[in-house]
Amino acid sequence: MGSLTGTEATFGTSTRDGIDLAIKQINAAGGIKGKKMRVIVIDDQGKSEEAATAVTKLITQDKVSAILGEVGSTRSLAMAPIAQGHHVPMITPSSTAVEVTQKGDFIFRVCFIDPFQGWAMAQFAAKTLKVKKAAILRDVKSDYSVGLANIFTEIFKKLGGEIVMDQSYSGGDADFKSQLTSIKTKNPDVIYVPGYYTEVGLIARQTRELGIKAPLIGGDGWDSAKLTEIGGPALDGSFFSNHYTPDDKSAIVQKFITDFKKDFNQVPDGLAAMGYDAAIVLADAMKRAKSLSGDDIRSALAETKDYQAVTGKITIDKNRDASKAAVVIEIKGGKFVLKETINPPK
Numbered sequence: 001m002g003s004l005t006g007t008e009a010t011f012g013t014s015t016r017d018g019i020d021l022a023i024k025q026i027n028a029a030g031g032i033k034g035k036k037m038r039v040i041v042i043d044d045q046g047k048s049e050e051a052a053t054a055v056t057k058l059i060t061q062d063k064v065s066a067i068l069g070e071v072g073s074t075r076s077l078a079m080a081p082i083a084q085g086h087h088v089p090m091i092t093p094s095s096t097a098v099e100v101t102q103k104g105d106f107i108f109r110v111c112f113i114d115p116f117q118g119w120a121m122a123q124f125a126a127k128t129l130k131v132k133k134a135a136i137l138r139d140v141k142s143d144y145s146v147g148l149a150n151i152f153t154e155i156f157k158k159l160g161g162e163i164v165m166d167q168s169y170s171g172g173d174a175d176f177k178s179q180l181t182s183i184k185t186k187n188p189d190v191i192y193v194p195g196y197y198t199e200v201g202l203i204a205r206q207t208r209e210l211g212i213k214a215p216l217i218g219g220d221g222w223d224s225a226k227l228t229e230i231g232g233p234a235l236d237g238s239f240f241s242n243h244y245t246p247d248d249k250s251a252i253v254q255k256f257i258t259d260f261k262k263d264f265n266q267v268p269d270g271l272a273a274m275g276y277d278a279a280i281v282l283a284d285a286m287k288r289a290k291s292l293s294g295d296d297i298r299s300a301l302a303e304t305k306d307y308q309a310v311t312g313k314i315t316i317d318k319n320r321d322a323s324k325a326a327v328v329i330e331i332k333g334g335k336f337v338l339k340e341t342i343n344p345p346k
């Protein structure tokens, strides 16, 4: 299998590595109903049309039992109707846009959703950072970014905050100076940038070049070693919400890190953890399923309850989503450091 490509390539690489580790362990422990699991990986280059084509091929030609993916919500939204139409269960490890699982009862996720993630960051801004004025810079091409920007706006206002400016860009852009110049005139306390790491790294640098001192805050789309490679010191003192932190001392997280390092020689990021979790949740459902038909795997997935995974205990709810805590990560000297954990509201 060749490499995975696109402006968010590390999302795919990390997810694939996490899945590979899980499958290796599952097969070493005897596989599923006497069979070994096998993964077929397709690079969609971060493009929705390619993602749709890939799913069609996996289902009609390769006859897969289930789909793991995609990461980016816009791509998962392109894939979901196809998986649903063929009654092949699809689990996205990490697409957080609320609409993804609304595509049908064969579509699942093992991560939290953006209404929670956006709420968590609005809480963090209002209550921990104690700021009143926020600006927003959203990627209008990304369902994920738009959803998070909207939720953040709603909750931050409810908490007494004000959105002093709301600007947009399109994924793939490299020059954000005009938006940032407008933002600067409003002198916000923080700038919420719910985008993906390549653009966020560039945005951070240009923010500082324009003399804006306000911290940037964002979401899980920041989670890549490439973020600080691109953004450098401009990101210090900024924060983002995420699914997992290697700072978690629990035995399951530490074992996962040790195993992952053995195979891939690096500390796994959140995407790797979510990929791993999607694969073990699928394997658990396949073991419990009456048969390996799409309908039986689907039913077993829907019954997943209190399954201890790396990123938390997973219970699939009636919307086929998982409700879990979020962590807020601070960027300090180019390192990702756990700042606080935010639990879902009861």
Ligand code: PHE
Pocket (backbone or CB within 6 Å): 011, 071, 072, 073, 074, 094, 095, 096, 097, 144, 220, 221, 222, 223, 270, 271
């Ligand atoms: N949540 C993002 C989306 O839905 C994808 C993502 C997940 C990116 C985790 C980084 C880490 O588009």
